[in-house]
Amino acid sequence: MTESNNHHELVFWRKYIFSQDHKMIGLQYGITALSFMLFGFSLMLVMRWQLAYPETPVPLIGWLLGDDGILLPEVYNSLGAMHGTIMVFLGIVPLAVGAAGNYIVPLQIGAPDMAFPKLNMASYWAYFIGGVIMIVSFFVPGGAANSGWTSYPPLSVIATTGQTLWLFGMIALITSSLLGAINFIVTIVQLRAPGLTWMRLPFFVWTQLITAFLLLLAFPPLEAAGVLQLMDRLAATSFFMPSGLVVSGQILEASGGGSPILWQHLFWFLAHPEVYVLILPAMGIVAEVIANNTRKPLWGLKPMIYSTIFLGFMSFTVWAHHMYMTGMGTTISAFFQTTTMIISIPSVVILSALFISLWGGSIRFNTPMLFALGFLPMFGIGGLTGLPLGLAAADIHLHDTYYVIGHFHYVVAPGTIFALFAGIYYWFPKVTGRRMNETLGKIHFWGSIIAINGIFFPMFIQGLAGVSRRMWDGGAGYAHAQDVLWGNEVMSIAAGMLMLFQIPFVINIIRSIKHGEKVDDNPWQATTLEWTTPSPPPHGNFAALPTVYRGPYEYSVPGRDKDFWPQSDPEEGA
Amino acid sequence: MNTASGASGHARTYLLVFGTLAMLTIVTVAAGYVSFPAGLGIAIALVIATVKGSLVAAYFMHLLHEQKAIYWLLLFTLLLLLIMFGLFIGSALDQGGIPSVS
Amino acid sequence: MEMIPYTVEAREDTGMNNAKLGIWLFLASEVMLFGGLFSAYVFLRLGAPAWPEGGSILSVPIATFNTLILIGSSVTMVFSWTALKENDFGKYRLYLGVTILLALLFLAVKSFEYSEKFSHHLYPSSSTFMAIYFTLTGLHALHILGGIIVNGYFWGPGSKMWTSDPERFTNRIEIAGLYWHFVDLVWIFLFPVLYLL
Numbered sequence: 022m023t024e025s026n027n028h029h030e031l032v033f034w035r036k037y038i039f040s041q042d043h044k045m046i047g048l049q050y051g052i053t054a055l056s057f058m059l060f061g062f063s064l065m066l067v068m069r070w071q072l073a074y075p076e077t078p079v080p081l082i083g084w085l086l087g088d089d090g091i092l093l094p095e096v097y098n099s100l101g102a103m104h105g106t107i108m109v110f111l112g113i114v115p116l117a118v119g120a121a122g123n124y125i126v127p128l129q130i131g132a133p134d135m136a137f138p139k140l141n142m143a144s145y146w147a148y149f150i151g152g153v154i155m156i157v158s159f160f161v162p163g164g165a166a167n168s169g170w171t172s173y174p175p176l177s178v179i180a181t182t183g184q185t186l187w188l189f190g191m192i193a194l195i196t197s198s199l200l201g202a203i204n205f206i207v208t209i210v211q212l213r214a215p216g217l218t219w220m221r222l223p224f225f226v227w228t229q230l231i232t233a234f235l236l237l238l239a240f241p242p243l244e245a246a247g248v249l250q251l252m253d254r255l256a257a258t259s260f261f262m263p264s265g266l267v268v269s270g271q272i273l274e275a276s277g278g279g280s281p282i283l284w285q286h287l288f289w290f291l292a293h294p295e296v297y298v299l300i301l302p303a304m305g306i307v308a309e310v311i312a313n314n315t316r317k318p319l320w321g322l323k324p325m326i327y328s329t330i331f332l333g334f335m336s337f338t339v340w341a342h343h344m345y346m347t348g349m350g351t352t353i354s355a356f357f358q359t360t361t362m363i364i365s366i367p368s369v370v371i372l373s374a375l376f377i378s379l380w381g382g383s384i385r386f387n388t389p390m391l392f393a394l395g396f397l398p399m400f401g402i403g404g405l406t407g408l409p410l411g412l413a414a415a416d417i418h419l420h421d422t423y424y425v426i427g428h429f430h431y432v433v434a435p436g437t438i439f440a441l442f443a444g445i446y447y448w449f450p451k452v453t454g455r456r457m458n459e460t461l462g463k464i465h466f467w468g469s470i471i472a473i474n475g476i477f478f479p480m481f482i483q484g485l486a487g488v489s490r491r492m493w494d495g496g497a498g499y500a501h502a503q504d505v506l507w508g509n510e511v512m513s514i515a516a517g518m519l520m521l522f523q524i525p526f527v528i529n530i531i532r533s534i535k536h537g538e539k540v541d542d543n544p545w546q547a548t549t550l551e552w553t554t555p556s557p558p559p560h561g562n563f564a565a566l567p568t569v570y571r572g573p574y575e576y577s578v579p580g581r582d583k584d585f586w587p588q589s590d591p592e593e594g595a
Numbered sequence: 596m597n598t599a600s601g602a603s604g605h606a607r608t609y610l611l612v613f614g615t616l617a618m619l620t621i622v623t624v625a626a627g628y629v630s631f632p633a634g635l636g637i638a639i640a641l642v643i644a645t646v647k648g649s650l651v652a653a654y655f656m657h658l659l660h661e662q663k664a665i666y667w668l669l670l671f672t673l674l675l676l677l678i679m680f681g682l683f684i685g686s687a688l689d690q691g692g693i694p695s696v697s
Numbered sequence: 698m699e700m701i702p703y704t705v706e707a708r709e710d711t712g713m714n715n716a717k718l719g720i721w722l723f724l725a726s727e728v729m730l731f732g733g734l735f736s737a738y739v740f741l742r743l744g745a746p747a748w749p750e751g752g753s754i755l756s757v758p759i760a761t762f763n764t765l766i767l768i769g770s771s772v773t774m775v776f777s778w779t780a781l782k783e784n785d786f787g788k789y790r791l792y793l794g795v796t797i798l799l800a801l802l803f804l805a806v807k808s809f810e811y812s813e814k815f816s817h818h819l820y821p822s823s824s825t826f827m828a829i830y831f832t833l834t835g836l837h838a839l840h841i842l843g844g845i846i847v848n849g850y851f852w853g854p855g856s857k858m859w860t861s862d863p864e865r866f867t868n869r870i871e872i873a874g875l876y877w878h879f880v881d882l883v884w885i886f887l888f889p890v891l892y893l894l
Binding site for chain 1: 664672675682689690
């Protein structure tokens with residue numbers, strides 16, 4: 022096509038700060054998102070200290086919390102709300118979509134860059150601004166938002182200033198996601214290399230495409246809801262405020278007539294598809310890593326793709342299964358229970374296909390593969406424990422208990438985050454030209470998977486016993502919680518261990534950038550297009566735009582010398 | 596892309612659409628002053644709005660001559676919109692309206 | 698950034714250039730934004746014990762006038778695009794200029810309407826109906842403002858591209874037009890919903 026190496030050097034701030042190259046933007050996303058995840062995790066450690074050792078001074082950072090170093094209930098609420106917000110909107114989504122998607126998708130489809138480089142840059146900076154607003158909100162009077170990551174009114178409407186900043190921050194983050202989603206869809210539809218037909222697209226690209234559609238069409242209603250809540254807070258409207266609300270024994274001055282349930286509808290219209298935004302890219306990464314390390318084509322690639330499309334659509338029709346306890350009528354409840362049971366089918370299809378793909382493979386147990394293998398049962402536990410929550414009768418007992426926390430953390434923590442680790446280990450050689458250290462990687466994996474189960478498994482036990490997820494004292498004040506209180510200390514120690522086992526990971530990344538083992542352009546002997554270009558890829562990605570001749574996972578094709586057949590390899594005498 | 600020779604013909608189409616839109620605006624306002632039964636009045640106003648909206652989309656946004664991919668995108672979006680409307684209305688009604696405290 | 702393909706010419710199998718697909722995706726998300734607000738309106742209205750008829754509080758004649766202005770601005774917008782396709786830059790500027798002026802007129806009428814309400818002590822906090830009215834029309838007005846900024850850029854500094862890359866510039870006006878017609882389309886629904894029902 023065109024000469025892709027344009028050699029005029031860019032000045033520092035154009036190259037590293039306000040870059041328009043999808044690879045640099047992907048790295049910016051990655052570094053920012055990993056920092057936020059570390060921060061969000063730290064907030065949780067402070068909370069876990071309080072849960073295990075109620076009303077004892079928090080070590081190390083106690084001086085931040087006041088004279089006696091004890092975590093106060095209102096600060097506990099802030100930390101809880103911000104842990105959720107930061108992990109979901111500033112951590113995992115930017116890492117899965119902004120970083121992995123941005124860096125890898127154009128490479129995997131053989132494109133020189135994203136379709137709209139300036140939009141891509143704007144998308145990162147909108148995300149950055151959203152993050153800054155969220156951080157700043159910790160320092161306003163009353164602290165950061167403290168009405169949960171779901172910001173349910175009426176509590177959120179009468180909450181302190183932090184909530185207003187939360188709303189502004191969310192609007193910046195939504196803007197970022199919308200710009201990103203448009204860019205991803207146009208890039209995948211328009212910039213595919215010649216010969217790269219839909220069924221030849223790597224599964225990772227498919228998951229990113231469906232994810233982008235979810236972001237594009239599910240986020241706007243939350244933006245609408247955010248605007249309405251801002252009006253409630255700033256212009257004294259009553260969209261979400263019912264008439265005659267009593268706060269601290271006094272009737273609240275408000276025009277009334279609004280509905281708190283309206284917020285829940287608008288919020289979950291986004292936030293259920295958001296669950297699939299969190300999980301789909303993770304499935305995509307795991308599929309890439311498994312195909313590569315079993316040296317086999319994925320089993321059932323087409324059903325996986327169709328399941329992903331179906332999953333994307335169905336995710337718009339299940340949201341009110343978060344709302345069984347709002348006094349919903351039986352007809353609507355039956356509808357949402359049915360759709361919820363249906364949506365579990367495509368997830369099971371994908372997960373089963375990934376499991377069956379392992380069958381008969383000569384598996385390479387390197388670090389990315391270990392994390393991908395860890396993902397499978399962890400996501401399985403997360404998914405299956407969700408079924409009782411999708412049925413109204415069981416949900417009455419389990420709603421708002423630690424069971425719910427256990428369920429969705431199994432999906433996103435040892436599920437999505439493990440998949441993201443797999444992706445980092447897998448694509449690190451493409452980004453830097455060096456491989457990460459295997460020993461440190463294995464310590465990271467085994468330590469993490471043991472510790473993380475120590476955190477989340479006891480939550481099921483506590484939740485089944487009926488312990489509420491919102492207790493500052495971890496349930497110590499309740500008779501029914503006494504038998505399961507032992508879980509609090511176990512979980513907190515496991516959380517501390519999990520933090521310790523991230524140290525080898527951080528060291529590994531920093532060390533490997535300069536001192537990792539040097540590798541060639543295709544160290545994993547992979548088939549997809551990103552491995553046909555130098556590591557790191559130059560500006561413009563490919564010296565000449567590639568042409569694609571076959572599907573994405575042509576491993577161990579009978580009658581060939583090598584056990585992998587790159588997508589862009591011209592047919593040789595076949 | 597269309598050639599310049601067809602432009603004057605297009606201009607007439609656009610003006611015709613404008614005339615129709617203006618007329619429908621007057622009709623819908625006039626209908627507002629007639630006291631229809633509540634449901635019928637709402638239906639009339641929404642049908643007219645839909646017709647006007649379709650005219651804008653079909654001619655000004657030249658959807659009549661657009662690619663299939665755009666049609667699919669818009670159909671999908673409208674389907675989601677209908678789902679959202681339907682389920683919002685369904686849950687509002689199934690709840691017996693929103694309990695109001697007096 | 699010349700190296701990115703299909704910025705001007707259409708890709709063969711999709712029949713579109715990048716910007717065309719991009720703007721329609723953006724508009725799809727806008728449909729969901731206003732759709733969410735309309736759903737909220739329906740939800741609140743169904744739950745309300747009583748709901749005022751829009752015309753009894755708001756001025757229908759003013760809004761009718763504004764509707765006609767906005768429809769008119771859509772026509773001039775589309776004419777400015779066809780002018781470019783006829784290679785008539787002067788006519789393009791004239792029509793786009795009129796479009797911008799009509800948009801400004803719309804905002805002026807709107808702000809007169811707002812101040813009228815304020816002077817009668819009707820604020821967003823007065824009732825759920827007023828809250829919906831101010832929020833929906835306010836958000837729509839922001840979209841108008843956005844359109845004015847975009848069109849103003851293409852009328853002024855952005856029009857330099859006409860000499861360097863006329864085909865791409867024509868495409869840009871088409872894209873800006875699609876956005877502008879969408880803003881018109883939203884108002885076509887806002888008008889009966891708020892003023893007539």
